[in-house]
Amino acid sequence: MRSSSPATYPSLTRRLFSVWYRHTRVYTKNLISNGLPPFLEPLLFLLGVGLGLGKYITESMDGLSYMDFLGTGVLVTAAMFTAAYECTFGTFIRLEFEKVYDGMLAAPITVNDLIIGEIIWAGTKGLFFTFAVLCILTLFGITRLPESLLSPLVGFLTGLMFATLSLWVTSFVKTINHFNFYLTGIISPMFFFSGVVFPISNLPPSVRFIAEIVPLTHAVRLARAVCTNAYHLSLLLDLLYIAVFTALTGWLAIRRLRRRLIT
Amino acid sequence: MRRGRLIGSDGRMGVIRVYNVSKSFGKVRAVCDLDFEVEQGTCFGLLGPNGAGKTTMMKMIYGRSRRNNHRGGIIDVFGYDPARDELAIKSLSGVVSQENNLDEELNVTQNLMVYSKFYGLSARVARERIEVLLDFLELSEKVTARIKELSGGMQRRLVIARALLNNPRLLILDEPTTGLDPQVRHLIWDKLRQLRAQGTTILLTTHYMDEAFQICDRVLIMDKGKRVLEDNPHKLLAENIEAYVMEVPITDGTPVILESDLPEAVRLDRTEGTMRFYANDIDRLKGIADRLSGNPYYLRQSTLEDVFLKATGRVLNEKQ
Numbered sequence: 001m002r003s004s005s006p007a008t009y010p011s012l013t014r015r016l017f018s019v020w021y022r023h024t025r026v027y028t029k030n031l032i033s034n035g036l037p038p039f040l041e042p043l044l045f046l047l048g049v050g051l052g053l054g055k056y057i058t059e060s061m062d063g064l065s066y067m068d069f070l071g072t073g074v075l076v077t078a079a080m081f082t083a084a085y086e087c088t089f090g091t092f093i094r095l096e097f098e099k100v101y102d103g104m105l106a107a108p109i110t111v112n113d114l115i116i117g118e119i120i121w122a123g124t125k126g127l128f129f130t131f132a133v134l135c136i137l138t139l140f141g142i143t144r145l146p147e148s149l150l151s152p153l154v155g156f157l158t159g160l161m162f163a164t165l166s167l168w169v170t171s172f173v174k175t176i177n178h179f180n181f182y183l184t185g186i187i188s189p190m191f192f193f194s195g196v197v198f199p200i201s202n203l204p205p206s207v208r209f210i211a212e213i214v215p216l217t218h219a220v221r222l223a224r225a226v227c228t229n230a231y232h233l234s235l236l237l238d239l240l241y242i243a244v245f246t247a248l249t250g251w252l253a254i255r256r257l258r259r260r261l262i263t
Numbered sequence: 264m265r266r267g268r269l270i271g272s273d274g275r276m277g278v279i280r281v282y283n284v285s286k287s288f289g290k291v292r293a294v295c296d297l298d299f300e301v302e303q304g305t306c307f308g309l310l311g312p313n314g315a316g317k318t319t320m321m322k323m324i325y326g327r328s329r330r331n332n333h334r335g336g337i338i339d340v341f342g343y344d345p346a347r348d349e350l351a352i353k354s355l356s357g358v359v360s361q362e363n364n365l366d367e368e369l370n371v372t373q374n375l376m377v378y379s380k381f382y383g384l385s386a387r388v389a390r391e392r393i394e395v396l397l398d399f400l401e402l403s404e405k406v407t408a409r410i411k412e413l414s415g416g417m418q419r420r421l422v423i424a425r426a427l428l429n430n431p432r433l434l435i436l437d438e439p440t441t442g443l444d445p446q447v448r449h450l451i452w453d454k455l456r457q458l459r460a461q462g463t464t465i466l467l468t469t470h471y472m473d474e475a476f477q478i479c480d481r482v483l484i485m486d487k488g489k490r491v492l493e494d495n496p497h498k499l500l501a502e503n504i505e506a507y508v509m510e511v512p513i514t515d516g517t518p519v520i521l522e523s524d525l526p527e528a529v530r531l532d533r534t535e536g537t538m539r540f541y542a543n544d545i546d547r548l549k550g551i552a553d554r555l556s557g558n559p560y561y562l563r564q565s566t567l568e569d570v571f572l573k574a575t576g577r578v579l580n581e582k583q
Contacts, residue, residue: 005343007351010383018380025377029368071411099364105327106358106426107381108350263288263319263328 009108019109019117020124027125031222038082038132042074046140049197063201071142072224073196075133079126079155079160084187086122087166088179096176101261111258119163119250126159127152130223137227146228158219162187164250165215171256177257183218190216215245274302277339278433278464279324286319286328286488293319294330295488301481303432306455306465308479308496310472312575316488317468318361318437324466325349325358325435340433354382357426359436363418365425367410371402374410375425382429389428396424397568400454416447423451427458434458436467440468440474452477472567475501482567486575499570505541508565509548512537517558526550532573541565 010018027034047066054066060202061069094100099183104114131152137143143151169182194216195199211217218238225235279301286294294316301307309317320329323338326349330336338344343351366374379389397403400420405413413421419439426434439455440448455478459465469475473510474498475482483493491562511517513536520538522531529548530541542548545562552560 007343007354009346009350009354010381014383015381018383022377022382025373026366026368029373079455098367099360099362100366101365102360102362103378103422103425104381106325106353106360107378109381110350173523262326263322 002226012113015109015113016117016120019104019114020121022104023121024124038047038078038129039136041217042078042133042136045074046071046142048137060169060186062224064224067140068142068228069199069224070197071137071140072134072227073220075130075151075223075227076126076158076219077191077196077216078129078133078188079158080187080219082125082129083122083159083162084166085117086125086161088170088173088182089176091118091167091170091181092173092176094172095260105261108153112254114261115254115257116250118167119160122163122166123159124158126162128158129205130155130158143227144229147229150226151223154219154223154226157222157246158216160244161246161249162217164246164253167253167257168249171253171260190214195220215242218242221228268321277301278303278341279307279466280337280339280340281320281324282335282337282339284320284323285331286323286332293488294323297485297488297490299483299490299493301466303464304459304462306459306467306476306478308482309466309468309473310470310482310571311468311485311486311491313469314487317485319488320485321435321437321466321468325353325356330465354429355431356435357429357431359422359426359434359439361437361441363422365410365418365421370407371397371408371413371421374421375428378425379428379441383480386427392428392430393424393533396427400424401429401450414445416450419443419447420451423454431463433464433466436465438468438470440469440471448474453563472571476567484571484574491574492570496567500565500567503570504563504565504573506543507541507545507548508569509540509552509561509565510537510561511540511555512559514558518554518556520551520554539569541569 009015018179050067050070054070058064064072101114105111134143134148134151138145138148151241166182167177173179189196193211194214195211196216200211200217202209221238222235222242225231277300279299281297281299284294284297287293295575297316297320299307309320311317319328323330324340324345330338332346337415338346341355345352364432369377375393375396376386376389379386379392384392389402397406400423401476402420402424405417410418410421421491423436423439434455436455443451452474454455455465459478467474467479479496480495481494482499484491484499492503494502508530517538520531525531525540526547528542528544529551532539532541540548540551548562552562
């Protein structure tokens with residue numbers, strides 16, 4: 001049988017693309033409700049915190065005015081939040097409630113294709129969310145074109161990094177409510193202690209050590225460097241951190257989710 | 264040697280060969296030493312109560328579940344082993360899983376377009392194929408309908424259409440008609456017969472005996488992961504059960520009929536609320552009916568369900 005008509009199936013790239021395409025189609029189906037908030041959120045945040053609170057902050061932070069400091073920080077937090085939600089609640093719903101993966105895995109798609117496609121999709125969302133923030137920042141005159149145009153790429157990397165971490169967390173979760181521990185216990189604190197709203201350079205050494213360990217700090221540093229055109233060799237360490245972190249948590253996530261998807 | 268074994272006694276090619284396959288989940292053995300072969304262009308049914316191991320067996324065939332890898336268990340599908348070549352097997356197969364899992368955000372055509380990408384179809388080929396399939400499954404009027412607007416039967420047909428996008432040579436269906444109304448069930452059976460006539464091999468699970476009787480060329484009755492009976496459904500009926508059965512509900516006024524009172528070649532199966540008399544000679548059952556002094560009874564031809572209940576027992580297992 002095998003010799004009479006050998007089976008042909010799409011190449012790895014096409015398989016990954018098809019998974020990505022599925023998620024894109026479903027996401028863009030509700031373009032207004034899905035696509036507008038990424039622009040509104042940074043707008044409200046910059047108006048409320050940046051202009052409102054920032055008026056009282058006259059000290060410069062890492063050599064930037066407060067609006068500039070905050071603005072370049074929230075570029076990647078948007079990517080973090082969207083990837084974290086996508087790969088916790090989103091993935092869990094597809095896995096357990098909608099049974100979307102049961103359908104996809106009936107097609108010539110492996111579990112690896114499925115999860116890596118998912119990660120690339122979360123990266124894409126990170127790119128889009130960072131782009132949305134960038135539009136607002138440009139509107140406020142906080143970032144300058146064209147150098148800041150590289151920041152969505154940092155958003156992409158941030159998306160990948162939080163996708164793999166979140167998928168790994170998801171692989172342990174049996175009840176959807178458990179994500180609250182992760183999101184309010186790990187993701188939200190990162191927003192405050194990764195140099196987004198204030199610099200970590202003046203933190204006590206023990207707290208600073210923690211800030212250096214968590215992933216968001218490194219993404220924030222890259223984004224800020226890109227927007228202010230202030231490149232430094234130490235940024236290579238941040239890039240290396242992101243690469244190693246993504247590869248490691250990605251590997252762990254695939255290993256554990258595989259056991260959940262293939263019984 | 265492998266290829267030789269794949270050719271059945273009447274010269275038909277074997278599409279699926281399962282040999283000595285077991286599957287355990289922890290201490291629970293879901294499938295125990297199962298063997299069967301499915302020949303090309305036939306419909307093979309895995310039949311059994313909930314928890315019998317039907318779905319697990321089916322998932323092992325397309326790579327969603329891995330068999331225990333000891334004691335020489337073999338699964339061969341089109342010459343491929345699902346534990347190694349799941350992509351090859353899935354590219355030649357279509358799978359309809361137990362739940363409908365359609366993308367509710369997308370409409371009917373978009374649902375199929377998204378899946379056509381998984382099979383690597385170009386947009387032009389996919390559009391043509393989708394038109395043919397929607398027509399085949401009588402969904403042509405629903406091309407732009409939202410999934411929520413579809414009835415359960417339409418959703419099921421759409422999932423079947425989705426599984427046919429790649430023109431599969433093997434169609435795998437897990438309980439294709441569970442929960443559907445009689446019209447839709449007959450429509451789906453018709454379509455499956457047409458596919459089989461075109462040479463598509465069909466493997467399905469069901470716990471409906473009439474479904475197995477309607478469309479399966481061969482059924483394997485499973486219970487607790489083991490094979491109980493396997494044959495052509497008509498033969499199973501002819502060889503394993505009497506031709507007629509009379510069911511008598513037991514009420515306070517029902518006369519007591521003991522086994523010793525029965526005429527020859529009549530078998531009695533008594534459960535909590537019902538007596539069932541089995542015989543090949545309908546007149547003997549009518550004779551018993553006359554002794555019921557006007558109490559209600561139901562005399563009918565026996566079905567595969569009677570074979571099934573006889574083979575698997577009437578007591579519920581813990582998974583039902």
